[in-house]
Amino acid sequence: MTNQQNGQSKERVHRFVSKDLTLRIAAVDATEVVRHMQELQNTYPLATIAVGRSMVGALLMAAQLKDDQQVGLLFKGSGALRSVYAEASYNGHVRGYTPTPHYHPESYENGLSLKEALGIGTLTVARHLPFQKAPFQGTVEMVSGEIGEDIAHYLHQSHQIRSLVSLGVYLDSDGKVAKAGGILIEVMPGVEEEIVDLVQKNYDTKKPNISKMLLEGATPADLVKPFLEGIEFEELEHEKYLEYFCPCTxxxxxxxxxxxxxxxxxxxxxxxxxxxxxxxxxxxxxxxxxxxxxxxxxxxxxxxxx
The missing domain is CATH 3.90.1280.10 (HSP33 redox switch-like)
Structure with missing residues (x-):
């Protein structure tokens, strides 16, 4: 059985920090685990995008936790997709699910936008700690349904952490996962505003496209560079390989x-x-x-x- 068939990946979340310790960054190529999810659940294009982005977002958030801690993301909306769930642990385990894997819009005039498919609703984030009976939960209203923006909104509302979240799932002409990955940049307290302005300027002028970069062979370190141009940063050790993992028994x-x-x-x-x-x-x-x-x-x- 190959790594891809049993849900294991040779990839991992890569963690970085700016030299002045005011920015912490996580980036990942999660293609294999998102592809594995699609094969298991036979998800159609919009469901694949929604669950895939949620899995990538959960992996990026979980990488900033500690051993054996995990984070769950539940998007519940008024749209036809209804809900999307993803869960990831610091150790690299991840899974994702929607009760409507075969949702098919009447037309794809809006491309693969999730805004209408998820609709208006809430994002609930649960952080699970070992030996803790009940998880810590926080709920915010979804601001766009596009997953990344909603995660950034949650981090700001619930943890007062400003962040930039960019997630990408690219499907080939048959609707199959070709690439999936993303980047999460979190601004730590006490940061100079010039640093924040520089990250935002880099994002606005370069408009880095995660999916396109991954298709062109970018590594997680390559994903980070356009966002942090002009800012010194280094990679931290994080040898936790990704695995599509479900605790069902x-x-x-x-x-x-x-x-x-x-x-x-x-x-x-x-x-x-x-x-x-x-x-x-x-x-x-x-x-x-x-x-x-x-x-x-x-x-x-x-x-x-x-």
Whole structure:
């Protein structure tokens, strides 16, 4: 099995910092993991763009956390895509999902813009820390539905961090992922305004196109250069390779069966129905036998007596 087939990538998020420590930067070529998501879920173009950008954004945010910490992004809107979820960890694990993978607009007059597809709604960001029962959550209104701008808005509203987020997912003529990646520049407290102005000027004048640069063979370090022209920076060590990873297990499937209740479980037992479940996020199949369904029912019954 190749790396690409099992969701592993030879790539990693590259982290950088300006020499004066006032800017921290993360950049990534996430083509392989986004391509793996598309293969698993057979996402159509707009769903691929939405989930892909969300996965890239989550990876860039997670790279600035600590070991075993993770971040989840949930976009919920009034548009036909309804919602998009992506989750990534500091260790390079990432996954993404939309309940509408086969959404197809009536026309592509607006190109692959997500603004109408996601519509008006909210972005909820959850930060999970090891040994913490409940994650820290923050919710903001979406400002554009284009993912990158919404992440930047969240960072400013919830953490008072000014940032520049540029995400790209490029599809070939068959609608398949050709390249995916992005860059996140965060401005630390105490930065001189001239530095901020210079980053903004670089962005406005050069208009770096992440997808186009990746197609032309750019590395993550190359993605950073046009944004930081005139600013000295260096790369930090971050040897965490990307992997499309889903924590689903058979135990979780069985726990989900417990929500059906005794009556429905008994009906399945009477009909001798095995349960066949496929994880929508990673495509992994699970089979629960009739005796296992019986055990679930007996356990629920015992608990109901206490």
């Amino acid at each position: 058979k135990d979780r499937v069985i726990r989900a069966l417990e929500t059906l209740g005794e009556e429905e479980l008994q009906d399945m037992i009477n009909k001798k129905e095995e349960v066949h479940v496929t994880c929508q996020v990673c495509g992994r199949p699970y089979d629960v036998t009739v005796p296992e369904v019986q055990q679930v029912k007996e356990r629920i019954h015992k608990e109901s007596l206490h």
